[in-house]
Structures are given as C-alpha cells and as structure tokens.
Amino acid sequence: xxxxxxxxxxxxxxxxxxxxxxxxxxxxxxxxxxxxxxxxxxxxxxxxxxxxxxxxxxxxxxxxxxxxxxxxxxxxxxxxxxxxxxxxxxxxxxxxxxxxxxxxxxxxxxxxxxxxxxxxxxxxxxxxxxxxxxxxxxxxxxxxxxxxxxxxxxxxxxxxxxxxxxxxxxxxxxxxxxxxxxxxxxxxxxxxxxxxxxxxxxxxxxxxxxxxxxxxxxxxxxxxxxxxxxxxxxxxxxxxxxxxxxxxxxxxxxxxxxxxxxxxxxxxxxxxxxxxxxxxxxxxxxxxxxxxxxxxxxxxxxxxxxxxxxxxxxxxxxxxxxxxxxxxxxxxxxxxxxx
Amino acid sequence: xxxxxxxxxxxxxxxxxxxxxxxxxxxxxxxxxxxxxxxxxxxxxxxxxxxxxxxxxxxxxxxxxxxxxxxxxxxxxxxxxxxxxxxxxxxxxxxxxxxxxxxxxxxxxxxxxxxxxxxxxxxxxxxxxxxxxxxxxxxxxxxxxxxxxxxxxx
Numbered sequence: 001x002x003x004x005x006x007x008x009x010x011x012x013x014x015x016x017x018x019x020x021x022x023x024x025x026x027x028x029x030x031x032x033x034x035x036x037x038x039x040x041x042x043x044x045x046x047x048x049x050x051x052x053x054x055x056x057x058x059x060x061x062x063x064x065x066x067x068x069x070x071x072x073x074x075x076x077x078x079x080x081x082x083x084x085x086x087x088x089x090x091x092x093x094x095x096x097x098x099x100x101x102x103x104x105x106x107x108x109x110x111x112x113x114x115x116x117x118x119x120x121x122x123x124x125x126x127x128x129x130x131x132x133x134x135x136x137x138x139x140x141x142x143x144x145x146x147x148x149x150x151x152x153x154x155x156x157x158x159x160x161x162x163x164x165x166x167x168x169x170x171x172x173x174x175x176x177x178x179x180x181x182x183x184x185x186x187x188x189x190x191x192x193x194x195x196x197x198x199x200x201x202x203x204x205x206x207x208x209x210x211x212x213x214x215x216x217x218x219x220x221x222x223x224x225x226x227x228x229x230x231x232x233x234x235x236x237x238x239x240x241x242x243x244x245x246x247x248x249x250x251x252x253x254x255x256x257x258x259x260x261x262x263x264x265x266x267x268x269x270x271x272x273x274x275x276x277x278x279x280x281x282x283x284x285x286x287x288x289x290x291x292x293x294x295x296x297x298x299x300x301x302x303x304x305x306x307x308x309x310x311x312x313x314x315x316x317x318x319x320x321x322x323x324x325x326x327x328x329x330x331x332x333x334x335x336x337x338x339x
Numbered sequence: 340x341x342x343x344x345x346x347x348x349x350x351x352x353x354x355x356x357x358x359x360x361x362x363x364x365x366x367x368x369x370x371x372x373x374x375x376x377x378x379x380x381x382x383x384x385x386x387x388x389x390x391x392x393x394x395x396x397x398x399x400x401x402x403x404x405x406x407x408x409x410x411x412x413x414x415x416x417x418x419x420x421x422x423x424x425x426x427x428x429x430x431x432x433x434x435x436x437x438x439x440x441x442x443x444x445x446x447x448x449x450x451x452x453x454x455x456x457x458x459x460x461x462x463x464x465x466x467x468x469x470x471x472x473x474x475x476x477x478x479x480x481x482x483x484x485x486x487x488x489x490x491x492x493x
Contacts (some may be wrong), residue, residue: 050451150448152415153465154424154431154440156366159359193340196347197354205354213340240357247353248340274425 002125005221007214008188015124015184016177017334018072018131020290021065023058025140025166027275028287031268036291037167038065044141044166051141052086055168058283059084059095059137062168066133070172077101077172078129081116083108084282085138085164086146092135101133110207110236111190111311112136113169113286114330118187120173121332130175137168138281147200147316161201162238162280165267169286179337182297185304186222186333190214192313194326200312200319203280204241204264207310210327211237212248215308218331219254226256230302233293235285235309235329236264238278263288285309297336304335366428373423373430381407381434404435411436415443441465 004010022037029040039061046054059082067074080099082092083106096103108115116134123129141151143164149155173184193213197206211234219225226232237245242262249256263285264278289307296302308331319325340346385403388394394402414420420440424431431437442462449461463470 052451145448149465150444152418152421152440152444152447154415154420154422154427154437154444156425156428156432158361193342195342195350197351202354202358205358208354209340209350216340240359243357244354252340274422 005217007191007217008186008221009118009122010186010222011121011125011184013125013175014335015121015173015175017182017184017294018172018174018177019066019070020172020294021062021067021069021168021170022287022291023061023065023168024287024291025058027140027163027272028165028167028267031272033267033288033292036295037287038062038291044139051139051145052090055084055086055091055137055139055142056095056098058139058166058168059091059135059170060098062137062170063095063099063133063135066135066170066172070174072131072172072174074099074101077131077133079104079120079123080133080135081106081119081123082133082135083112083116084136085109085143091137095135095137108309108328108330109311109313110138110280110282110284111309111328111330112282113235113289114187114307114309114332115311117171117173117184117332118189118330120171121184121187124173124175132173133170134173135168135170136282136286138164138166138283140164140166140281143281157274157276158201159276160199160204160240161276162203162236162264162278163268163275164281165279165284165287167283167287169283169290171290182294182334182336184332185335186218188214188218188221188331190217190329190331192326192328194324196324198319198322198324200314200316200325202240203312203325204236204238204277205244206241206325207312207327207329208237208241208244209248210329211235211241211245211308211310212252214329214331215245215306216249216252216254218306218308218333226254226259229259229304229306229333231293231305232256232260233289233305233307234260234262234264235307235311236278236280237262237310238264238276238280240277241310266292297334300336300338302336303338304333306331306333369426370428370430370433373427374433375430377407377431377434377436407434407436408439411439412443415440416447420444438466438469441469
C-alpha cells in the first residue's frame with residue numbers, strides 16, 4: 001500500500017523530477033545562491049505596472065523555463081498544482097489562465113511548494129497524469145501589502161522579522177525520464193500544529209513545531225533515519241525558528257546536526273540589507289530547492305534529500321483578532337541514484 | 340509532537356530563550372537623535388520664515404509644518420523614508436514627518452487600485468487612527484482643562 005505509517009506516501013513508481021524553473025528578484029540575485037537561478041531580474045517590477053503583475057510574470061516565467069528545459073509543450077501538461085500568498089491566490093489563478101493547462105489551486109502559505117510537489121508526484125504515480133507541474137511564487141512588495149504595511153511606510157521591524165523572497169519556482173514531474181534525473185520517493189503530509197505563538201513577526205518560532213512534527217513523523221512512518229539523508233532542509237524557519245526546530249527534534253530523539261539546513265537562512269547573506277532573521281514566502285523554499293539544492297543533486301554532491309516546506313496559516317484579520325498562528329509543514333524526499 | 344496547554348507553555352518558554360530581545364536602549368538613542376534632528380531642522384526652517392518672510396513666532400509654525408511634510412512626502416516617494424524608519428524607529432515616526440510618511444506610503448501603495456477607491460479610500464489606512472485618537476484625546480484634555488479652570492475661578 002502506498003500509504004505507509006500514518007501520514008507518508010511512498011511512491012512505488014518514483015516519479016521523475018524532469019526539470020525545474022527558478023526565477024529571482026534583485027535581492028535574491030545578489031544573495032549567495034544567485035548563480036543557481038535560471039533568471040534574475042534586477043528590477044522588482046520586472047517591467048510590469050504593478051507588483052502583483054510582476055509576481056504573476058515571475059510565476060509564468062518559472063513555468064515556461066521548466067517546460068522549455070524538459071522540452072515539454074504546455075498542452076502536454078496534464079495538471080498544474082499551484083498557490084501563492086495573495087488573497088484568492090490570484091497570482092496562480094491568473095498565471096494558470098495564461099498557461100491554459102488543467103489547474104488545481106492550493107493554499108498552504110509558504111508550504112505550497114512541497115504541497116504542490118507532493119500532489120504532483122502522487123498524481124503522476126497514480127497514473128492520472130503523464131506530466132504534472134507544481135509551481136509557486138511570492139513577491140516581497142505584494143506580501144508586505146497583503147500582510148503588513150505599505151512598502152514605503154517607515155515602520156520599524158524587530159530582529160525576528162523575515163524578508164519575503166521575490167521569486168518563483170516550478171517543478172515538472174513525469175512518469176518517464178532519463179535515469180540520471182532525480183526521483184520523488186516519499187511525501188509526508190503534515191498536520192496543522194499551533195503551539196500558541198501570536199506575533200506575525202515571529203513566523204519562524206511559530207512554524208518550528210510544525211516542521212519538527214512532520215520531520216519526526218517522516219522518520220517514524222518510513223523507518224528511515226537521518227543517516228539515510230544527505231540533507232534535511234526546512235522551508236523558511238530562518239535563524240530563530242531553525243534553532244527551535246532542531247531543539248524540538250532533539251527532544252524527540254532525532255539529532256540532525258550539520259545536515260539540518262533552512263532555505264530562509266541559505267537564500268540571503270546575513271549582511272544583506274533588511275533580511276532580518278532570514279527569508280520567507282512561498283518562493284523561499286521553491287527557489288532554494290529547485291535552484292540550489294537540485295543543482296547540488298545533479299552535481300552529485302547530494303544523493304538523497306528531504307525538503308520540508310513550512311507554512312504559517314494566518315491572515316492579517318486573524319492575527320489582529322489576537323489568534324495564535326496555526327502552521328503546517330509538508331516534506332518531500334528526493335533521490336538521485338548515482339550508479 | 341505534544342500539543343495542549345502544557346506543551347504551549349513549555350514551548351513559549353523555550354521560544355523566549357531564542358527570540359532576541361528588542362534592542363531597546365539603542366532604539367531609544369537612535370529615536371532621540373533622529374527625532375531631535377528632525378525637530379532641529381524644523382526649528383531652522385521656523386527661524387528662516389521669521390527672518391526672511393515676516394512671519395511671527397506664533398504663525399511661523401504653519402509654513403514650517405508644510406515644508407516638513409513636503410520633504411517627508413518626497414523622501415517617501417524616493418524610497419528613503421522607510422529605510423530611515425527602520426533605523427530610527429519612533430524618531431522618524433513621531434514627528435509630523437512620520438504622519439506624512441504614513442499617508443504618502445498608503446497613497447502610493449494603493450495607486451494601482453485607482454484614484455477614488457485606491458488613493459482616496461486607503462490614504463488614511465494608517466493615519467486614520469492617529470486622527471481619531473488625536474481628536475478624542477484633545478477633546479478630553481480640553482474638558483479637563485476647562486473643568487480645572489472653572490474650579491479655580493470660584
């Protein structure tokens with residue numbers, strides 16, 4: 001049975017990760033992983049008239065690049081799983097209109113990248129699609145407007161704040177592919193966890209328990225151990241949440257040590273301006289995983305990785321009404337066998 | 340992973356250990372310097388109007404505030420004021436320039452939604468509460484002043 005343990009899907013056919021498309025904004029391009037992106041825009045408007053349109057353009061570009069690399073036409077895509085941070089997930093909806101492919105919209109906040117990848121792998125594995133696309137995007141300025149203040153407002157952010165990544169990532173999953181490509185082996189679907197953190201400027205600490213819960217569940221369900229992975233990466237816990245997640249995992253008897261990384265920490269240099277405790281946003285996990293980590297897999301530096309994207313499921317209204325932040329994390333295991 | 344009230348209390352303690360404290364002292368010093376500097380510039384402008392444009396001590400405040408607001412709106416438009424705000428905190432938020440920034444920032448942000456519902460409707464998004472509570476408390480203070488004065492008269 002493909003469901004193993006309580007929350008983990010084991011894909012018998014191990015669908016192929018055929019290609020990815022990764023696009024970044026100016027700040028991301030200047031960051032330490034800039035050279036791993038397919039395209040970097042030096043202007044945060046990307047030649048569009050609004051930031052919302054810019055975010056859509058990033059999304060479309062990431063999808064186009066992924067399809068182009070895999071030499072797959074858009075009419076060969078059987079399903080697109082996508083989501084973003086904006087109200088009514090407009091970025092994904094509007095970009096799906098452009099792409100004109102069968103589309104299922106997701107909202108998992110910053111966990112969307114792995115939520116989409118898990119669903120795409122499942123769909124392909126079950127035979128409902130030959131090619132499935134999973135994509136997500138975020139833009140610093142649209143997220144500021146959606147969740148915080150106008151971008152030019154001179155409010156002061158605390159050191160626990162995070163910087164929403166401007167960018168987009170898309171991954172194309174297929175039934176068949178050349179043997180040297182990475183394959184999706186498992187996905188662990190997370191439960192919503194809320195340990196009572198209320199401040200929207202403390203997303204990392206809010207999401208850390210969800211990440212720890214999903215990672216420990218993954219090991220319990222699969223019987224695998226941290227030794228089976230070369231890298232275990234979380235989506236956007238950033239510097240404070242990362243330490244907390246490691247501590248929570250240690251309480252469960254799981255020691256990850258140097259193998260435990262976080263996309264929010266990797267994506268920016270701590271010396272960059274206004275990155276605070278690290279990156280966040282749907283694109284954070286997507287650009288780091290599909291850009292940087294995939295390149296490392298392809299270079300043979302890594303063989304098996306677990307990516308656990310974390311999402312804070314709050315709305316500005318819920319946090320103004322004093323509610324705590326429910327969070328979710330989904331993990332996907334990617335493997336590239338070196339023979 | 341444990342959930343429930345005990346787990347929440349334990350996690351809160353654990354999180355507090357790792358969440359860095361807000362640098363209150365340096366924030367206060369920065370706010371004092373920048374806030375003071377903005378007021379000092381205002382004072383220069385004030386004196387300028389008195390010396391060259393025949394304004395008096397009493398009415399020079401009006402053109403001074405107008406000039407400060409104009410500068411703050413320009414700096415907001417050029418994308419400078421938000422950076423200043425991150426460094427200076429209350430220092431750039433409390434003076435009249437902070438108020439101008441909050442209105443200009445909202446106006447710029449919502450320009451893409453049109454002039455009426457966007458700029459017009461959203462401009463007071465942040466400044467609205469300053470106006471509401473500024474007026475309410477001014478009224479309360481005026482009442483207290485009036486009560487104290489009329490008691491003192493008897």
